[in-house]
Amino acid sequence: MKYIYLIAWREYSENARTKGFWLGLLLVPFIIFLSIQVPVWLQKKGTPTRYYVLADQSGSLAPVIEVRLDREHQKQVLADLGEYARKHLAGTNSAQLPSLDQFISHGGEAVYLEKIQPHLKTDAPPFKSPRREFHPVPLPGGVQENADITNLTGTLRPYLRGEKTIEVNGQWVSLSAAILIPTDIEKQIVRPNQKPARTPTGIEYWSGNLADTKLRDEVEQAVGAEIRRREYLIRGLDAVAIREVEQTYVPIASLNPKKEAGQEAVNRTDVIRQWAPSAFVYLLWVSIFAIAQMLLTNIIEEKSNRIIEVLLSSVTPGELMMGKLMGIGAVGLTMVFSWILALVSILTWKTGNSTEVTGQMLTVLKSSNLIPMFSVYFLFGFVMYAALILALGSVCNTLKEAQSYMGVIMMLMMVPMFTMTFIPKDPNGVLARVLSWIPIYTPFIMMNRIMADPPWFDLIGTTILLLVTAAGALWMAGKIFRIGILRTGQPPRLLEMLRWLKR
Amino acid sequence: MNGNPSTSTAPLEVRNVSKLFGDFRAVDDVSFSLPAGSIYGFLGPNGAGKTTTIRMILEIIKPTTGSITVLGESSALKVRHRIGYLPEEKGLYKKMQCWAVIAYFATLKGLSRKVAKQRAFELLERYGLKDFATKPTDALSKGMGQKVQVLASLAHDPEFVILDEPFSGLDPVNQQVMEDIIRDMAKRGRTVLFSTHVMQHAERLCDRILLMAKGRKIFDGTLAEAQRTIPRRVRIETEDDIAPLRALSAVVSILDRSSRREEAHSISTEESQSLLMSAATGSMGRESRHWELELRENADPQAILQTCFARGIRLHSFNQSDPTLHEVFMRLVGPDAKEATFR
Incomplete structure (x- = not known):
């Protein structure tokens, strides 16, 4: 036992000294942090203000578009004000956010700020209103709004291409979009059962940026709503009544029969709860695979530079194998659990109130047996795969040789990756149950099913089978390791290895 | 932790050991034993079964038949703390x-971490590697790396040391250091078994020699015994008639080596007690010839010299040497070594 410990300790401390270990250890938390933080940053600063020109030759649609864009902006202002109030209101004061319509009609930002001013903490910083996402600019290049469309586009083209810039508030900015509404837009309205005279061109939306369609969508929706409103009037329909009709609905509630009476309502936490295991399956897969690779490289290296012989004059092959298994297993455990710790702490740190996704994820992690079950499956799964890898490593002389065999193991290991998204949809179905009873898949599939209350028979039965298989793999690996480790030359044939087992 | 090195039992006893790999007989019924405190040379051509025998002694692999006793135990694992091992491939x-x-x-090998660390620094300092103590081993030259490995196999001061090809890859200076290490261990009562291809090392260091070829033991004994396995030879150079020498009972045969002067010359310059006589110069006209006389066992070469003086045979050179280990090796395993199968 002492020698197993000595070998394990060397493996651990040597691996912990490599750059790769620290890179792996720190990179994952960093990525977790970024994946939470970047969307926030992007929302705040990421998208720059986009400048657009609006040439409305029909003279009737420009105000509709502008009102719509302003409303979008007010929505953002209101959200930011809510956040501001939540952070800086003193004591028990809680911010009652008005509805968007109320907010706009009651005077917007200035009035709201005045209202909450007396309740703010004394050290509260002044509110910074968000930047406008879309900013209108006047037509550049001295061109008139009612000029010929071809003429207009000709003048705007170099601006849209970024060859020329426009001065806005003393800053030279590039034009990101131009919206051109022709004079005869009324005639170009497409109605069902009515064949248009010619293919209508409609509103022209010019922009070099094809990926960001938000402005285009806003314009389309604003104009669409306005055209329809006019259509109601022409047909003598009550536009207000129709609007009210359109907003009529019956709510539909998702209920989960497995939850306690009175609390069956399904919320986002439940959805997270259902999908969280998939994330853990992925983590399990990545970590087991990464450590198995590490083990393979380690054993091949030691074999190829013949250190193994000195070791074997001091320890038995069994001790050597167990030492490596434990040492490198511990490296993996350190890595994986520091990842989980990082995930939990980043979620805790980033969570302001519990309605956010991060908060719900945290609740799921804390209230479920995900982490303990992960630990169990990691341990058993690792032992089983490590045993296979050690046996493989002991009969190969070069990494290249081993990699080709590793490919086969990889292919077998891929199956849980493919089923990962199907299993949660039918976690106790035939596919899930059958795969659960195949030991090499047990850790992954059971991890995938764990939140769906799998039957006890499956839960305990598969774990026992996994345990027995892991022990068997270890015993077999020990036998092959013993003979294979000093072997040079061609890797043995399967039959030969089977004969080794009998010795 | 080290037992009494002057233990009376042999540190190693190998009895009728054979090892088969499939149908291949790597080691075939080999027996030998090592006296305590001796330096034992383990010689043989490539593929002779030396490394396999060593691995069996260390119980890295198990013999197919036969038994091995190491430091009084039937299993090397029980006494692994008292054994040091330097494998062939470093x-x-x-x-x-x-x-x-x-x-x-x-x-x-059972040392506590603290003692082991202290010992490591001591050894590195003693063998001139103090500056490299905290460097990673891939910063070392091949020779230095090998030295570190030797130190690693000896750091626990084992009473029985097995060195597989300890000299390969070392420059002459470090070969000397290695020889000193081995002698030093023997002086302190440790038993050393080392394998080598280089006969000079074995000649200089060994008390006893074990010669293997094709898995079999060819010879086991002291250096003098090894030399006695081939007849003694005397080489002379003269222009006179050597007929009187043929009559001597000590002489088994005489060979004319004149046509192979160069070979004779190269042998005469080898490390051996050579006696060069500046003979008479009146050798003009007649050609000087080289003769090789093979002597009967226990014959005295001085008798040849006396006969020469008595019969007026004027010698240009008289060369009497013990056979070298190289000659012994070549004679005993020469034909085998050439056909030795490489695994």
Whole structure:
């Protein structure tokens, strides 16, 4: 036992000294942090203000578009004000956010700020209103709004291409979009059962940026709503009544029969709860695979530079194998659990109130047996795969040789990756149950099913089978390791290895 | 932790050991035993079964038949703390610091971590590697790396040391250091078994020699005994008639070596007690010839010299030498070595 410990300790401390270990250890938390933080940053600063020109030759649609864009902006202002109030209101004061319509009609930002001013903490910083996402600019290049469309586009083209810039508030900015509404837009309205005279061109939306369609969508929706409103009037329909009709609905509630009476309502936490295991399956897969690779490289290296012989004059092959298994297993455990710790702490740190996704994820992690079950499956799964890898490593002389065999193991290991998204949809179905009873898949599939209350028979039965298989793999690996480790030359044939087992 | 080195029982006894790999007989019924405190040379051509025998002694692999007793135990694992081993193919953990490698192997041999560390630094300092103690081993030259590995296998001061090809890859200076290490251990009562291809090392160091070829033991005994396995020879150079020498009972045969003057010359310059006589110069006209006289066992070469004086045979040179280990080796395993199968 002492020698197993000595070998394990060397493996651990040597691996912990490599750059790769620290890179792996720190990179994952960093990525977790970024994946939470970047969307926030992007929302705040990421998208720059986009400048657009609006040439409305029909003279009737420009105000509709502008009102719509302003409303979008007010929505953002209101959200930011809510956040501001939540952070800086003193004591028990809680911010009652008005509805968007109320907010706009009651005077917007200035009035709201005045209202909450007396309740703010004394050290509260002044509110910074968000930047406008879309900013209108006047037509550049001295061109008139009612000029010929071809003429207009000709003048705007170099601006849209970024060859020329426009001065806005003393800053030279590039034009990101131009919206051109022709004079005869009324005639170009497409109605069902009515064949248009010619293919209508409609509103022209010019922009070099094809990926960001938000402005285009806003314009389309604003104009669409306005055209329809006019259509109601022409047909003598009550536009207000129709609007009210359109907003009529019956709510539909998702209920989960497995939850306690009175609390069956399904919320986002439940959805997270259902999908969280998939994330853990992925983590399990990545970590087991990464450590198995590490083990393979380690054993091949030691074999190829013949250190193994000195070791074997001091320890038995069994001790050597167990030492490596434990040492490198511990490296993996350190890595994986520091990842989980990082995930939990980043979620805790980033969570302001519990309605956010991060908060719900945290609740799921804390209230479920995900982490303990992960630990169990990691341990058993690792032992089983490590045993296979050690046996493989002991009969190969070069990494290249081993990699080709590793490919086969990889292919077998891929199956849980493919089923990962199907299993949660039918976690106790035939596919899930059958795969659960195949030991090499047990850790992954059971991890995938764990939140769906799998039957006890499956839960305990598969774990026992996994345990027995892991022990068997270890015993077999020990036998092959013993003979294979000093072997040079061609890797043995399967039959030969089977004969080794009998010795 | 080290037992009394002057233990009366032999540190190693190998009895009728054979090892089969499939149908291949790597070691075939080999028996020998090592006296305590001796330096034992383990010789043989490539593929003779030396490394396999060593691995069986260390119980890295098990013999197919036969038994091995190491330091009084039937299993080397029971006494692994008292054995040191340097394998044939050398390797070190590349990223580990020199002292750490030595200390690690020493802890695997039962030393406490603290003592092992202290011992590692001591050894590195003693063998001129003090500056490299905290360097990773891949910063070392091949020779230095090998030295570190030797130190690693000896750091626990074992009473029985097995060195597989300890001299290969070392420059002459470090070969000398290696020889000193081996002699030093023997002086302190340790038993050393080492294998080598280089006969000079064995000649200089060994008390006893074990010669193997094709898995079989060919010879086991002292150096003098080895030399006695081939007849003694005397080489002379003269222009006179050597007929009187043929009549001597000590002489088995006489060969004319004149046509192979160069070979004769090269042998005469080898490390051996040579006696060069500046003979009479009146040798003009007649050609001087080289003769090789094979002597009967226990015959005195001086008798040849006396006969020459008595019969007026004027010698240009008289060369009497013991056979070298190289000659013994070539004679005993020469034909085998050529056809030895490589695995």
